[in-house]
Structure formats: C-alpha cells, structure tokens
Amino acid sequence: xxxxxxxxxxxxxxxxARELLEEVLQARGIDVAVDVREVRTQKEARELAFPxxxxxxxxxxxxxxxxxxxxxxxxxxIYRLANGRVSPxxxxxxxxxxxx
Amino acid sequence: xxxxxxxxxxxxxLPGVDGRDHSLDDYAQFPVxxxxxxxxxxxxxxxxxxxxxxxxxxxxxxxxxxxxISSNDAESHPADSFDEMKARAEAEGFxxxxxxxxxQSVARRYGxxxxxxxxxxxxxxxxxxxxAIDDNRDEDAVNEHYLRDAIDALLDGRDPAVRETPPxxxxxxxxx
Numbered sequence: 001x002x003x004x005x006x007x008x009x010x011x012x013x014x015x016x017a018r019e020l021l022e023e024v025l026q027a028r029g030i031d032v033a034v035d036v037r038e039v040r041t042q043k044e045a046r047e048l049a050f051p052x053x054x055x056x057x058x059x060x061x062x063x064x065x066x067x068x069x070x071x072x073x074x075x076x077x078i079y080r081l082a083n084g085r086v087s088p089x090x091x092x093x094x095x096x097x098x099x100x
Numbered sequence: 101x102x103x104x105x106x107x108x109x110x111x112x113x114l115p116g117v118d119g120r121d122h123s124l125d126d127y128a129q130f131p132v133x134x135x136x137x138x139x140x141x142x143x144x145x146x147x148x149x150x151x152x153x154x155x156x157x158x159x160x161x162x163x164x165x166x167x168x169i170s171s172n173d174a175e176s177h178p179a180d181s182f183d184e185m186k187a188r189a190e191a192e193g194f195x196x197x198x199x200x201x202x203x204q205s206v207a208r209r210y211g212x213x214x215x216x217x218x219x220x221x222x223x224x225x226x227x228x229x230x231x232a233i234d235d236n237r238d239e240d241a242v243n244e245h246y247l248r249d250a251i252d253a254l255l256d257g258r259d260p261a262v263r264e265t266p267p268x269x270x271x272x273x274x275x276x
Contacts (some may be wrong), residue, residue, distance in 0.1 A: 002178075009271060010270075010271045011271075012268060013143075013271070015101065040178075059220050073176075073177070075141060075142070075177060075270065075273075076142055076144065076269075077143065077269045078141075078143040079143070080145065085147065085239075086143045086147055087143060087145045087237075087238075088144055088147070088237065090144040
C-alpha cells in the first residue's frame with residue numbers, strides 16, 4: 001500500500017489533516033511510511049494533478065474522488081460533509097474508506 | 101501590514117454584487133461596522149458564511165452592518181470572479197453587502213492576510229477588533245464568539261475585552 005499526503009503550505013489545514021491521517025493509520029494498525037510532499041508552485045500542482053491542499057491518495061486513489069476532479073490549484077481544498085457543510089480537511093470516514 | 105488598533109477605517113468605494121457601488125460613507129448611519137475579507141472558493145469562508153449571515157441577522161436592527169469584500173485575484177482563482185461572487189451571493193442568500201476589490205487597492209490599505217478576516221469599527225470608525233469571527237471553523241465546536249462579543253461590547257458602550265485574534269483561513273490571493 002502507498003499513502004501520499006500532498007499539501008500547500010499556504011493553507012493552514014494540512015497539520016490537522018496529517019494528524020488525522022496518522023491517527024487513522026495507527027488505529028487500523030497500518031504500518032506504512034506516508035509519502036509527504038509539499039507542492040510549492042502552480043507548475044508542480046499541474047504536474048501532480050493537485051486539486052488543493054491537503055490531498056490524500058491511497059494507492060494513487062484520492063480519498064475524495066469528487067474533489068479530485070477540481071482543476072490543479074495552490075489553494076485550500078473543499079471537502080463536502082455528509083451533513084451538507086464543508087470542511088478544509090477530509091473526514092475520518094473518507095480516509096478509513098480509502099484504506100479498506 | 102494590517103491596520104493597527106484604533107486606526108481610522110480607510111475610505112473605499114467598490115462595486116457590490118447587487119449592481120451598486122458602495123463606499124465607506126454609505127454605512128455612516130450604522131454605529132458598528134464589520135468589514136470581513138472574504139471570497140468564494142475558500143472552505144474556511146464557506147464554513148463561516150452561515151455565521152456571518154446569523155450575525156447580520158441578529159444585530160442588523162441594532163445599528164450593526166457586516167460588509168464582505170473579496171480582493172482575490174480572479175485570474176488565478178476563477179471561482180472568485182465578480183460573476184461567481186454574484187452567483188454565490190444569490191445562491192446562499194447573503195443578507196450582507198458583498199463587494200469586489202478587483203485592483204486590490206482596498207486590501208492593500210487594510211492589510212488582510214486571510215479569508216475570513218474581520219475588521220470591526222466603532223461609530224468613529226476606529227478599529228476596535230481585528231481577527232477571527234470565532235475560535236473554531238467547526239460551528240459545533242465554538243467556545244469563544246469573538247466578533248459577537250466585540251459587537252455586544254460596542255453596543256453596550258464598552259471596549260471589547262478581546263481586541264485581536266489570529267485570523268484562520270485561506271491566504272488572500274494577491275496578483276502576481
């Protein structure tokens with residue numbers, strides 16, 4: 001299994017998302033080195049198909065497939081919650097589902 | 101650099117999503133004025149928008165007015181274009197003015213770093229509170245209602261107990 005964590009430092013949500021990812025990995029007993037990459041330029045965002053910060057991919061698959069379709073951008077990413085609200089970080093459930 | 105406390109609000113005249121131009125002087129009849137740097141695309145702004153509407157709703161008949169300004173570069177972030185601002189204001193039923201600072205000159209005078217970021221002014225239009233709307237992006241986890249507390253203080257003739265907090269949100273998207 002590969003787990004990628006891509007972030008842009010200009011958005012403040014990445015520490016919270018990284019912590020959540022590590023919590024879920026630990027809770028599920030998954031021992032994997034997370035590939036953490038900082039996206040610094042719009043060129044890198046295009047090359048990595050980075051739809052916003054943070055982006056988490058498990059075996060290359062985004063934890064939020066709908067959001068993954070957004071154009072590459074150095075911006076904060078929007079995650080849509082089941083209750084209709086939005087969040088700058090994915091939910092625990094989205095990460096857990098991607099790890100199954 | 102952001103305005104320092106007690107600084108007078110810089111003048112502005114900007115187009116609003118309602119098709120009219122709005123200047124600082126247009127709000128002179130409101131003793132308490134909150135100018136919130138905002139935008140369309142940011143999840144932090146979207147998370148706080150309902151609270152912005154609630155604050156305008158709750159204090160609107162007590163001499164308070166909330167004005168949102170977006171200064172984001174719409175070329176790098178097309179979701180923040182004026183047309184998209186108009187669409188979002190209509191779709192979300194904004195009960196506050198939403199203005200477009202296309203050349204970013206107003207943002208340069210006020211110095212916001214994030215969206216959302218509040219500048220609250222008293223009747224003399226001196227800055228009395230600057231920072232976050234409250235202490236949590238998650239509406240259900242809010243403990244400190246900074247903006248509401250500051251408005252309450254002004255309406256009661258007091259100075260806000262908390263004058264400055266770090267704004268939390270997306271960076272303002274400056275033109276290259």
